[in-house]
Amino acid sequence: EIVMTQSPATLSASPGERATLSCRASQSISSNLAWYQQKPGQAPRLLIYGASTRATGIPARFSGSGSGTEFTLTISSLQSEDFAVYYCQHYNIWPLTFGGGTKVEIK
C-alpha cells in the first residue's frame, strides 16, 4: 500500500497570504495525484487531478505541482472561503489511499 503523508497538519495563515501544502508518497506515483478541499459538514470537492490540472470551476489561485513522490498544492492568495481541510489522494495502483489532510485555518 502506498502511504501518503501530508504536511503540515495545520497551517495558520491570513487572508491574502500564500499557502503551500505538501504531499509525499511512499513510492513513485508518477503524476497520478488528486487534491480535494473539504469544509465542515460538506463532502469533499475535487480541486486538482493529474497533479497539476485544475478541475472544472476551480479558481486559478489554486495550483498543483510535482511528480514522482513529492507534490505541492499552492493557494496564491487565500480567500475567506479557502479555509478548510485539504487532502491528497493517489490513484497509481490499488488500493487508493488519501493523505491525512492539512487544515488551513485563519491566523
Place this chain on the structure above:
Amino acid sequence: EVQLLQSGGGLVQPGGSLRLSCEASGFTFSSYAMGWVRQAPGKGLEWVSSLSGSGGSTYYADSVKGRFTISRDNSKNTLYLQMNSLRAEDTAVYYCGKVAQWTYFDYWGQGTLVTVSS
C-alpha cells in the same frame, strides 16, 4: 448537472447489516466507474471500494474485504454498498463518488452516517 443522492445509513448493532444507496443523474451512469469513501468522526478520508461501469470489476480496501459488497443497477442509475458483519470501527460518514477513468473522484454524494453501536 451531475447529482449523487445518497440514502440508507443509520444506527445498527455490531454484527448487523446495512445497505447504502446512491442514485445518480446528469451523466451516462453506465459509462463510469463509481466508488465509496468513508470518514470516521473527526478523521480523514478512507477509500472503501470501487467498481467499473459494467459492474464486472470490483476493488475493496482490506479493512472491508469479505464483509462489504459494492454493486450497481445501471437500469436504475443506482450504486449500492451492502455492509455485513458491521463493527464499531465501521462507524463513519460514507460518501459515494463518480470516478473519472478508475482514478480520482470528480463528483461526490452528500454523505450518509453509519453508526455501529449497541
